[in-house]
Amino acid sequence: MAALQKSIDKRNALINATIDLVNNDGFHATPMSKIAKMACVSPATIYLYFENKQDLVNKTYIEVKSNYTAYAFATYDESMSVEKGFEVIWKRIADFKLKESAHAMFLAQCDNTPMIDEESRQEGIKHLQPLLDLWARGKKEGIIKPLSDYMLYAYSINPLSFLMITQNRGSVKLDAKELDQAFEAAWSSIKACK
Amino acid sequence: MAALQKSIDKRNALINATIDLVNNDGFHATPMSKIAKMACVSPATIYLYFENKQDLVNKTYIEVKSNYTAYAFATYDESMSVEKGFEVIWKRIADFKLKESAHAMFLAQCDNTPMIDEESRQEGIKHLQPLLDLWARGKKEGIIKPLSDYMLYAYSINPLSFLMITQNRGSVKLDAKELDQAFEAAWSSIKACK
DNA sequence: ATATAAAAAATGAACGTTCATTCTTTTTTA
DNA sequence: TAAAAAAGAATGAACGTTCATTTTTTATAT
Missing domain, CATH: 1.10.10.60 (Homeodomain-like)
Structure with missing residues (x-):
């Protein structure tokens, strides 16, 4: 070898x-x-x-985050419509959280504790840029509600946490129909038209 | 004294x-x-x-959680309609997360790490029972979608995390209009009637 | 191909520090 | 004045990191 x-x-x-x-x-x-x-x-x-323990965990975070976003955006293309693009990304994220729940759980722990350096935290956020760009486009086209990225994220992506973590850090099963319901709920809470 | x-x-x-x-x-x-x-x-x-460090943090968790839920349910009454009850609880939770963001942040850290004993974690969950009961009533009356408590929580309560924590653990400002928008989004994602 | 030497990678033990907890003594309360 | 509460110093274990040494790899010459 x-x-x-x-x-x-x-x-x-x-x-x-x-x-x-x-x-x-x-x-x-x-x-x-x-x-x-x-x-x-x-x-x-x-x-x-690795330089030291902090460096090890920072690098681990960046690596997991980057795998996560690579997975999330793998089937997304900027030429897609806003709605289609969002659906594709949302479903990939759901997929990731279901299949790679250990990685998703690790990211959740990093995002909710002071365990990661501020610098690595900032770098991790950059990886979500394609989604923020999509939302910017959606807002310009009047397809997405004119809400802050925080709220759009909170209402459409955050809820996916129930796929791997609830209050008791246990996982949960879900069939295809329920997943579709969840997507419809996510989309309807951020789409502009009533 | x-x-x-x-x-x-x-x-x-x-x-x-x-x-x-x-x-x-x-x-x-x-x-x-x-x-x-x-x-x-x-x-x-x-x-x-306190018995030891673990006991100190367990007790702190239970205390904060119990203050949180006491605040959340303070103006709620089982005689209220499902819709009104949900609105009252939701807005109190929003209020708590805005005003007591340090406490909310502490709970988020506890809920996303192995730092709390399983026993205390379970006890913490019990404090949310009135909300689960409300949902059970709402489902029976056909007012709330027949989803699992996990999903109802994920789509209506979880998103409130944006009030105090985002991916960068920073806080965020919000005016009354935006808060109302957020509540409407939360309610429409769990209410049964289309 | 093989042998050899220099360089790189890897190791386990050791070091110095930090920390949770306990022990002994002092202070406060009743 | 006896008992309870509080204090600070002491203890022993655990940890991150480094050091001296060994093992493995690479490059070179035969």
């Missing part, structure tokens, strides 16, 4: 161990020694890949 | 310091010594009021 690939594998193992352990125990209750053990490396080896 | 009152004050100081410090630094990055200092007591004194 190429040495480069081996490095990548090791880095990935560290990232995955971090997600797993932080999800279960939280950032500060997850020792570097435990991350190392789960990734099958020595604690010292972590410091060849 | 009565000794009892002094005890209560000291306990409250500890609870408030915990909320403040955990909001800023996170649970595990908040040492007992710092909590003690902020509450103007000795570290050892904390152990006269």
Whole structure:
């Protein structure tokens, strides 16, 4: 196996161990020694890949966030209509939260605690830009209500959190019909026309 | 001053310091010594009021949650119509999140991390029962869509998180008109009749 | 291809610090 | 003056990070 690939594998193992352990125990209750053990490396080896523990968790956040948004926008195209574009993105996000609930849960923890550096937090937000652009277009075309991005996000995307987290951090099952209902609710709460 | 009152004050100081410090630094990055200092007591004194650090944060959670729900249901009465009841509760929750954003932020952190014991988490959920009861009544009367409580919560209450937290944990301003818009969106996404 | 040496990667043990909790003593209350 | 409350110093364990050493890889020469 190429040495480069081996490095990548090791880095990935560290990232995955971090997600797993932080999800279960939280950032500060997850020792570097435990991350190392789960990734099958020595604690010292972590410091060849990351500057320190904070850097490890920042990088993990950026990586998960970037996978998340790549997934969300994979089938979206700027040439689509606003409505179609929103539907495509919304359903991909729903899909991600259902299938990659551990990753979604990790992001939720990062977004609701002081565990991530402000800089990484800001960088994470940038990844949602295509959605904000779509909304800007929708508002200009009069298709989307003239609300702030905060409110649009809160009413159409935030509710998707029920797919993987509720108050008790448990997951929930959902059939295709219910998902469609949820999408209709999301769309009708942000579309302009009554 | 009565000794009892002094005890209560000291306990409250500890609870408030915990909320403040955990909001800023996170649970595990908040040492007992710092909590003690902020509450103007000795570290050892904390152990006269709470069993240990976990107990302190569990009790703080229950206390904040219970203040939150007491506020949410204060003007609600089971004799109200479903629609009126929901409006009253929704607006009180909005009010709480705007005015007591530090408390709301603390609850969000607790609800999205493993920092609270499962037992306390379950107890916290119980406090929302009046809302679940209202929904059950609404569903029976055909006024509320026959969705799971998860989805009803996700589409009507969750979005209120935008009042105090967005992805960057910053707060956001909102005028009365926008709040009414938000309520209409919340209600229309859960009410049964089209 | 093989042997060899230099460089890079990886390791486990060790270090210094921090922290939750306890212990002993002092202060306050009844 | 006895009991309860509070204090600050002490304790021992756990942790992030570094260090000295070993192992693996890469490059070069035969």
